[in-house]
Amino acid sequence: MSGTYGLYVVRQTGIHRLHPLTKLVYVLVCLLIGWLIPGVWSPYIVLLIGVVPVALIARVLPEVIKNTIKTAIPFAISLIIVQGLFWTGGTIVRQLGPFSLKAEGLLFAIRGTGRIILAVSGFLLLNYTTRSDELMLALSQKGLPNSISYVVLSTLQVIPRFQRKANTILDAQRSRGLETEGSYLIRMRALMPLVVPLLLGSIVDIEERAIALEVRAFSREGAKTSLLVLHDTRFQRAIRWLLMLGAMAVIGWRFYLWLAPRLA
């Protein structure tokens, strides 16, 4: 996460050069299809067809795999335990002492895990190949309020600063003899002298930050311009429309599947 642009991984590939909205729409449509198409394995199929090849071309596949696994494993484990072992009824696959592993629960857990993996890897792919300032600019041009894009972008940069500040305060309190290691009780007690200066300091920071933003004409009405230039092409616009039409078709089809038995 050491990059300058949030999660962005600097690579010179065609995927990196695509317009941010093209990538955003692509990832969202992949997610939608993976979640909506019935079947235990559909998220995995979309993952293999939709996400993996693009990550490979963008040369970020190792990063995507590594961090997807890191994020998805806790979900997968809890899903398998909860759904696999505590599924009511169903076919018993194996008896584990007082618990019984159920086939239906296991399949449900596999599908849930697949959905999470698909969502995480999709967003990682988007963020590894797209500078967040470019993504926010693209969204602003589509009408996203500037204040929201400011919050998203500044959070990306301010959180690491916030962590450093917390560490400074922690060191300062330790040097005054505050115990921060040991039992949970000791650590809980250490929390107050850390949190209070951090919060109070942050309130002052926020006031100054608001002033600095006002000085830079942040609240000025009227058209804004941008130093960043986003390259869009007619081809990419067409692709985006096609993707969105495809997504709508899937939604319509899924709706029909849900509705048909109810009308019959």
Add this chain to the structure above:
Amino acid sequence: MIRLDRVSYSYPRATSPALNDLSVDIPAGQFCAVIGANGAGKSTLCSALAGFVPHFYRGRLTGTVEVAGIDIAASSLAELAGTVGLVFSNPFNQITGARFSVRDEVAFGLENMGVPRAEMETRIDYILQFAGLAGLAERPPFALSGGQQQRLAIASVLVMRPRVLVLDEPTSQLDPVGSREVFTVLRDLAATDEATVVLAEQKLEWVAAFADRVLVLHEGRLVADGLPGDILASPDLQRYGLEPTRYTRAARAAQAAGLRPEGDTLPVTLEQAAEFFA
């Protein structure tokens, strides 16, 4: 360019006024330093010139503050941005955090003002050069040193071409190296003779080096107004909680010891000290 007429101001719930019956005129192109002890009203004056008093802090303002022909009280912060530039102590809090390179950070204000892209490019190139940041243009703003960040804050405000630049102790949170970097930029700015600058500052040696005029505030009142050489060498300075420059102190010590005749003009800069002791 700046006109204060009988200005008094109290912060909300404050018992004593932060500014007390202040009247002063600052013509265009003047580099005016404001000195005074902590709590003398320097920051409040800076806030008033930029409109944050009363539009941000609220409180009660009487009298008239006029900058570039605009009545501050009747204006709004959005309208004042670009007319009055404000730089304050903490460099980190002045960086928006919403831009990922020094160049984009400088562009932030221009983008909000809707300046066309081609003009933005020229103005940014010029200002980065001026602030000595040209070599750092592609660096992330938070990776800069304190002095560099403060020069970035100054550049980001200057690029908007404000009629008046207000600096509120811009070096108080910097190390000596960072302070020197910032003062070098300010001295270059003073040398242009075009910018109208109000600088609240505690470091009197730097004030002496390039201010055209010095205002002394004490408990919210304007107690002295004149040329740096006169004000900074004045024996009244200590009454207002200010320490004279080391040059003045050395010269006074020399007079007290009988090494130099009484009545000579006391030095306030290194050059004048060299002359005094020659």
